[in-house]
Amino acid sequence: MLPDPRAVLTRTAPVADATVRYGDGPDQLADVRLPAALDGSARPLVVVIHGGFWRDEYDRAHVSPLAADLAARGYPVAQLEFRRTGQAGGGWPGTLDDVAAGVLALPELVAEVLAVAGRPAAVGAPVLLGHSAGGQLALYCARRLPERVGGVLALAPVSDLAEAYRLDLDGGAVAALLGGGPEEFPERYAAADPRQHVPLQSPTVVIHGGLDRQVPPLMSRRYAAAAGTNCQLIELPDCEHFGLIDPESAAWPTVTAALRSLHR
Template structure:
């Protein structure tokens, strides 16, 4: 089993207190120039959930995948986030953190080999970040060219915002995030919903539990079929099993990272 450095390296990608991130480096034996995973935590974009609940996940992923892992914070609903701030924070994070990581750990990480990853609402942000070149003109975070990313590992992602809103997922979390239902703010859904934006840059791998109690596995099935992504559906797994290093799902998660890095099934 690989090891990870004892303490994460704190990073700041902007001027707000929530423009913060923790860098988990694999032990020196992992070799120079390891890939970088930028990971967005979940919690339905709400302020009461922060990156601390995925610290163990990030540490284990760095230790067992051989990648450097950055656990990214961002402004959330109830703490100055929501539309469009949460999205612009995510865009700023992915644009700035690879360079900051390279400065913080010279030679240890290859900033040109980046994977976006996330769980639940964070899975939404990871997918969205890889779709910024497909956003409507004038949308927050839009880029003219595809992001320089190897791909996305999305764990139980909120991949279809309109569907999640119809379901009332997270006690109306999507409407709280975007400021209303799709009928009220259609332009926001058009600029934020991965299911409406096409195929993300790089390779996309989705891991979703068949017994997910927060977001139905049917959402992952429909999304991956629509964009041609790989789906690993886990029998017997719930919403949080995919971020639990002690769960049976864990080998599938670590293999998902390697698949995105390699660009082929491994």
């Protein structure tokens, strides 16, 4: 029997080293993981933005194995949480505003955690690692805050919100995020849709599995083709949606190599 690719969503990981708050709301926070001391070379802060089609039933817990693995590789990591659809203040514009506020605040907050732990380090512009809906949020932040983002690693991102609405991905997920379709709220799609903001300024790597049933691989192909020379597309023909966030999957070495390519 083949293993369940969704098993990573419930896999446990070590408890984070600290939790910091970038706002007063219960979900305006991030879990911080201290980097393992390896070769002494500086690695950028990685802000992990989880997927789950922006819905409140999914939170940052399911990317804990990913975050723990990256910390073991020497990266300071912050697992960003934010208000989601189904929660007060979630959707438009709260979800997007929360992620942008977190990305702005986390370098200083994580530097404070490192200093308290006796691990002072200069934490500059972070790399944003976003999966699925989190990939859309990462690409959105790179467009909104180009000087504050060092790079984007987008894993199976929902990179075209108008198309995702047309395809009715996850049963109305985009409509729940933005309040309706592109004909009803063109200004919201114009602000939030990564496909409408190309070419890119931030160095970006997009990785998509050929067996993905949650987000069509064609969406990433079209996005990367329009995104310009700052965007690299990597397709993994034998990978599905969840293998990209599973440190035990065959896809994981490709993910970590792509991350390294964004800070060499």
